[in-house]
């Protein structure tokens with residue numbers, strides 16, 4: 246039986262790579278549903294190629310053009326965020342890949358977990374915002390959450406066969422982003438164009454900016470806490486500019502296991518789809534002799550304060566990581582529109598973290614309310630900076 250997949254965010258960087266993986270294995274996987282937000286032409290192309298049961302466009306303005314373009318095919322067409330949350334519940338779906346960007350991933354992920362679908366989790370913001378709730382729901386519903394994020398997939402792969410061995414320490418590797426070698430004083434002059442030049446990975450715009458501020462690594466620290474049930478002090482970040490070692494775990498006997506490979510998201514996507522099996526791959530692989538040096542250095546929190554904010558938010562807990570995420574989404578969006586400078590991203594987030602009401606044990610409704618409140622405060626701040 247082919248596994249039936251729902252790809253949320255099929256038009257993005259992870260989504261399109263996931264569809265490549267499906268194309269490589271038509272005998273194993275079938276697309277049940279595709280969802281997107283604005284790239285309607287790309288979604289139409291994908292729908293014509295994979296002929297899924299259903300296609301959903303979050304932005305309702307595109308509904309009619311989508312429906313018209315696919316009128317000759319037996320595909321159900323829906324629009325709106327409610328429809329995305331509903332489609333993941335469809336009985337035939339085995340795996341839901343959460344490859345949409347940002348807070349928008351939270352609600353459909355919860356619905357998919359409650360419907361006992363295996364989650365292939367790329368949308369790290371879901372765990373940043375509501376990690377405790379997601380973990381609890383996944384346990385209650387016995388729903389596997391398989392990481393797609395390269396570092397977490399690496400850790401997950403290293404944990405195979407180690408069920409009875411506790412993790413002593415996680416060493417999350419970071420590329421260091423485009424400004425790794427820049428002196429701190431130079432960061433006041435960097436542009437959007439500079440920040441969008443990731444040294445190793447070709448990704449969507451939002452995560453590329455998160456990598457340039459190292460917010461991405463901060464988010465990944467929080468993501469690791471929830472996925473692997475470790476304390477903040479057990480998670481270390483090592484800057485590894487070659488992006489070949491995708492992360493490491495240290496066990497209590499001092500052994501360190503790592504997963505290596507060229508920077509290619511298709512490997513963690515493929516592994517999440519085929520887990521616990523590995524699929525044959527004949528494309529480009531790591532040739533270790535090409536790397537005379539694999540280097541590791543400590544991150545500079547003075548230069549990348551957002552990484553520090555994430556550790557702080559994780560330690561404070563409650564709705565603080567949700568505030569951090571909302572403020573970051575507003576700030577990155579403003580930076581992408583060139584309304585604020587690179588350094589103002591940190592100012593805006595620090596300010597918002599101080600202003601939003603703190604909730605120690607948030608419910609789902611509290612997260613929704615916190616996200617709204619934090620965005621409002623961050624947007625207000627935009628007008629005064």
Ligand SMILES: NC(=O)C1=CN([C@@H]2O[C@H](COP(=O)(O)OP(=O)(O)OC[C@H]3O[C@@H](n4cnc5c(N)ncnc54)[C@H](OP(=O)(O)O)[C@@H]3O)[C@@H](O)[C@H]2O)C=CC1
Nearest residue numbers: 254256257258259281282283284345346349367368448449
């Ligand atoms: N790219 C990568 O290599 C990696 C990404 N990730 C994570 O995966 C997620 C996706 O990243 P990436 O693929 O780079 O992002 P992209 O920006 O390339 O793609 C985002 C996708 O989400 C859709 N989308 C955007 N907003 C909404 C919304 N409000 N409702 C529904 N769908 C929406 C977009 O639709 P449309 O294009 O139609 O507007 C698009 O399909 C992020 O959480 C990121 O942190 C994790 C590790 C690596």
Ligand SMILES: CC(=O)[C@@H](O)[C@H](O)COP(=O)(O)O
Nearest residue numbers: 394395419420421422456461
């Ligand atoms: C591919 C992937 O998983 C990204 O999250 C990547 O880690 C970003 O690179 P940084 O290490 O620069 O954040």
Ligand SMILES: [Mn+2]
Nearest residue numbers: 394395396465
């Ligand atoms: Mn990553």
